[in-house]
Amino acid sequence: MKVLVPVKRVVDFNVKIRVKADGTGVDLSNVKMSMNPFDEIAVEEAIRLKEAGKAEEVVVVSIGPAQAQETLRTALAMGADRAILIKVEDMVEPLAVAKLLKAVADAEGPRLVVLGKQAIDDDANQTGQMLSALLGWSQATFASAVALEGDKARVTREVDGGLQVIEVALPAIVTADLRLNEPRYASLPNIMKAKKKPLEEKTPADYGVNVDARLKVLKTEEPGTRKAGVKVASVAELLDKLKNEAGVLQF
Amino acid sequence: MAILLFAEHDNAALSDQTARTLTAARRIGGEIDILVAGKGAAAVAQAASAFQGVRKILLAEADALEHRLAEPAAALIVSLAGDYDTVIAPATTTGKNVLPRVAALLDVMQVSEIVEVVSADTFKRPIYAGNAIQTVQATDGKKVITVRTSGFEAAQAEGGSAPVETIGATADPRLSGFVENRLSESERPELASARIIVSGGRALGSEERFRQVILPVADKLGAAVGASRAAVDAGYAPNDWQVGQTGKVVAPELYVACGISGAIQHLAGMKDSKVIVAINKDEDAPIFQVADYGLVADIFDALPELERAL
Numbered sequence: 001m002k003v004l005v006p007v008k009r010v011v012d013f014n015v016k017i018r019v020k021a022d023g024t025g026v027d028l029s030n031v032k033m034s035m036n037p038f039d040e041i042a043v044e045e046a047i048r049l050k051e052a053g054k055a056e057e058v059v060v061v062s063i064g065p066a067q068a069q070e071t072l073r074t075a076l077a078m079g080a081d082r083a084i085l086i087k088v089e090d091m092v093e094p095l096a097v098a099k100l101l102k103a104v105a106d107a108e109g110p111r112l113v114v115l116g117k118q119a120i121d122d123d124a125n126q127t128g129q130m131l132s133a134l135l136g137w138s139q140a141t142f143a144s145a146v147a148l149e150g151d152k153a154r155v156t157r158e159v160d161g162g163l164q165v166i167e168v169a170l171p172a173i174v175t176a177d178l179r180l181n182e183p184r185y186a187s188l189p190n191i192m193k194a195k196k197k198p199l200e201e202k203t204p205a206d207y208g209v210n211v212d213a214r215l216k217v218l219k220t221e222e223p224g225t226r227k228a229g230v231k232v233a234s235v236a237e238l239l240d241k242l243k244n245e246a247g248v249l250q251f
Numbered sequence: 252m253a254i255l256l257f258a259e260h261d262n263a264a265l266s267d268q269t270a271r272t273l274t275a276a277r278r279i280g281g282e283i284d285i286l287v288a289g290k291g292a293a294a295v296a297q298a299a300s301a302f303q304g305v306r307k308i309l310l311a312e313a314d315a316l317e318h319r320l321a322e323p324a325a326a327l328i329v330s331l332a333g334d335y336d337t338v339i340a341p342a343t344t345t346g347k348n349v350l351p352r353v354a355a356l357l358d359v360m361q362v363s364e365i366v367e368v369v370s371a372d373t374f375k376r377p378i379y380a381g382n383a384i385q386t387v388q389a390t391d392g393k394k395v396i397t398v399r400t401s402g403f404e405a406a407q408a409e410g411g412s413a414p415v416e417t418i419g420a421t422a423d424p425r426l427s428g429f430v431e432n433r434l435s436e437s438e439r440p441e442l443a444s445a446r447i448i449v450s451g452g453r454a455l456g457s458e459e460r461f462r463q464v465i466l467p468v469a470d471k472l473g474a475a476v477g478a479s480r481a482a483v484d485a486g487y488a489p490n491d492w493q494v495g496q497t498g499k500v501v502a503p504e505l506y507v508a509c510g511i512s513g514a515i516q517h518l519a520g521m522k523d524s525k526v527i528v529a530i531n532k533d534e535d536a537p538i539f540q541v542a543d544y545g546l547v548a549d550i551f552d553a554l555p556e557l558e559r560a561l
């Protein structure tokens with residue numbers, strides 16, 4: 001069985017981004033970029049399936065600029081076998097990403113696609129569900145445990161009220177939540193080895209997919225900021241403030 | 252202009268998140284129909300009919316819809332979508348699971364987690380864990396939208412009498428099956444709609460201490476309980492208590508953060524609370540930068556003292 005894992009290059013989760021003063025977007029110059037954290041979890045899950053003998057090959061794919069190669073090399077260093085970079089100049093929206101991924105899935109024939117549940121830049125949380133729809137496959141989102149059993153997968157999902165267990169027919173889409181696993185760090189020898197693993201470059205035109213944006217971004221602004229308040233010296237003072245100043249406690 | 256609102260419920264009761272999404276739908280404007288998809292959910296449809304200004308309630312009941320799994324729920328919505336300009340749902344785990352599937356089947360780019368309606372096709376939504384707010388205009392013929400409900404007041408379910416129309420479900424695509432729910436049982440208010448939230452972080456150190464120190468304060472305040480990712484990952488609190496970028500986004504009147512450092516991913520989930528209290532023994536903890544009232548103290552002293560004083 002082949003497993004496909006889409007990985008996105010995003011601003012590192014530790015960076016506090018800055019909004020451009022003219023409202024045209026977020027300033028990404030000289031900002032540390034990394035693999036989307038949820039995608040690291042997705043890659044880890046695929047590699048574990050391979051290590052457990054349940055998958056033969058792990059193929060990673062990224063839609064992004066030339067530098068997304070680094071993201072793919074990271075995935076290869078973690079243990080993926082092969083990479084595909086679909087080169088684009090601008091940000092591509094989830095719907096277009098899903099269409100490109102569908103084309104890759106049609107060409108590669110994976111039985112399982114594991115994505116992150118959400119990219120931490122656009123916070124869209126759509127791509128996996130969309131890909132599943134376009135392929136006509138089953139979907140198991142927000143996964144915190146995945147067990148393959150024959151031609152089915154039993155997936156535990158993180159839902160609003162707790163956990164939900166579902167069973168999906170393969171081929172399937174799984175999107176990874178934070179607690180699915182703890183991704184490994186790539187060792188130095190594996191980083192060296194990853195440089196020799198195959199990385200194929202493509203363009204959206206190779207797949208005949210139109211990636212024009214459907215959402216027009218009119219403005220990007222800073223959120224309303226909160227001022228730091230005051231420090232209180234004791235629990236008694238805190239209670240007094242909450243009752244008499246903030247008025248949020250009645251008794 | 253007509254809007255289809257996909258209701259959040261548990262087959263027994265209508266969620267407050269539906270009422271908040273209705274407020275967003277009203278701002279978009281047009282006739283609003285509410286779709287109740289489920290099984291044995293007639294009482295939910297009845298409850299929804301009490302909202303004013305709703306044209307009708309569509310009730311679809313089937314085994315496959317009992318848990319609103321993505322494939323059958325999306326197929327149902329797509330079968331109805333021809334009559335609507337906009338499909339909208341709260342950004343609950345169900346909404347987030349089902350609506351992008353609907354969007355892709357309609358060849359529409361979804362607008363995720365809106366916090367403001369600017370006009371019928373233009374919305375504000377947070378990106379980068381809420382560190383930037385984007386105004387986007389949807390250019391597709393149909394709009395598919397999920398709503399961050401903490402940004403909208405709940406509409407009152409009273410005074411209305413929208414007719415309930417029973418509709419057939421589409422065939423179950425049989426791609427996935429429900430096995431079980433392991434839901435946290437709790438008498439406490441729900442995080443999404445609580446007036447007060449008491450949250451604990453890694454500092455709690457164990458599940459036992461989380462229960463001993465956080466819960467009594469929450470119970471005295473009639474509060475819901477939240478947690479940081481670190482506390483959930485370590486098993487001190489269940490996953491559905493996580494507040495943040497990838498957990499729940501809340502905006503209560505009072506949020507009390509106990510032994511939480513204030514990482515951007517946590518702030519993303521609570522910084523729109525009306526009043527924020529932080530209790531942390533590190534006076535430089537970033538959480539103090541957003542707190543209205545900060546108490547530099549050991550939570551194991553401060554929280555029992557607070558509980559006694561309430």
Ligand SMILES: Cc1cc2nc3c(=O)[nH]c(=O)nc-3n(C[C@H](O)[C@H](O)[C@H](O)COP(=O)(O)OP(=O)(O)OC[C@H]3O[C@@H](n4cnc5c(N)ncnc54)[C@H](O)[C@@H]3O)c2cc1C
Binds near residue numbers: 478481531533
């Ligand atoms: C992709 C991604 C998504 C994430 N999503 C979320 C999310 O949704 N929600 C979330 O919360 N996090 C999220 N995180 C994690 C986030 O980055 C932080 O790691 C996490 O919020 C830290 O939790 P914490 O504040 O409890 O722990 P810590 O950062 O370890 O802070 C513990 C705090 O407790 C204080 N303390 C210790 N002992 C005491 C004591 N006895 N009395 C008083 N204070 C004490 C310390 O001074 C410290 O400030 C995410 C991370 C990533 C990468």
Ligand SMILES: Nc1ncnc2c1ncn2[C@@H]1O[C@H](COP(=O)(O)O)[C@@H](O)[C@H]1O
Binds near residue numbers: 114116117118123
């Ligand atoms: N440009 C991209 N390249 C590769 N994978 C992507 C890309 N955009 C999104 N994805 C995948 O889709 C998931 C969800 O992204 P999103 O829907 O944008 O929140 C990510 O975690 C990735 O696995």
